[in-house]
Amino acid sequence: MLPLDAGSGALEAQAAPEHVSDMAIADAIVHDIRAVPGVVDMGQGLFAKAATYGPKKHVVGVVLHHATPDALSVEVHVVLEEAVFIKALSDVPRPDASSRTETTPMLLRMTDQIRAVVLQTFERLGLPVPTLVDVAIDDIR
Numbered sequence: 001m002l003p004l005d006a007g008s009g010a011l012e013a014q015a016a017p018e019h020v021s022d023m024a025i026a027d028a029i030v031h032d033i034r035a036v037p038g039v040v041d042m043g044q045g046l047f048a049k050a051a052t053y054g055p056k057k058h059v060v061g062v063v064l065h066h067a068t069p070d071a072l073s074v075e076v077h078v079v080l081e082e083a084v085f086i087k088a089l090s091d092v093p094r095p096d097a098s099s100r101t102e103t104t105p106m107l108l109r110m111t112d113q114i115r116a117v118v119l120q121t122f123e124r125l126g127l128p129v130p131t132l133v134d135v136a137i138d139d140i141r
Contacts, residue, residue, distance in 0.1 A: 043138025
């Protein structure tokens with residue numbers, strides 16, 4: 001439902017695709033994230049079960065939060081592959097007097113890559129991008 005003062009945004013809202021269920025969004029996100037190198041599985045959540053729930057089914061590892069009807073945030077929980085993590089650590093240049101190379105930490109690169117995949121999934125589904133994408137690394141196996 002649009003607010004009364006929607007103005008020019010009303011045209012954009014009308015052009016939005018048909019409603020896509022949270023279950024379909026969560027399934028698509030999980031499918032795309034599992035293709036990311038280094039991701040072994042979706043995480044269960046550390047303190048509470050992280051999942052999207054629907055009729056007779058749930059998708060583990062993705063939580064969709066609807067703060068308002070127009071704002072959706074996504075919480076993604078992943079399990080990373082230990083071998084990829086160890087290789088990334090061994091590839092980090094060692095600091096010495098002649099080199100001051102700044103590198104992005106490997107876990108930050110992984111979370112950025114996963115976040116980008118989530119945004120691409122929304123674009124592929126023809127949905128507006130979420131207001132926030134949180135990525136939690138639940139475990140390394």
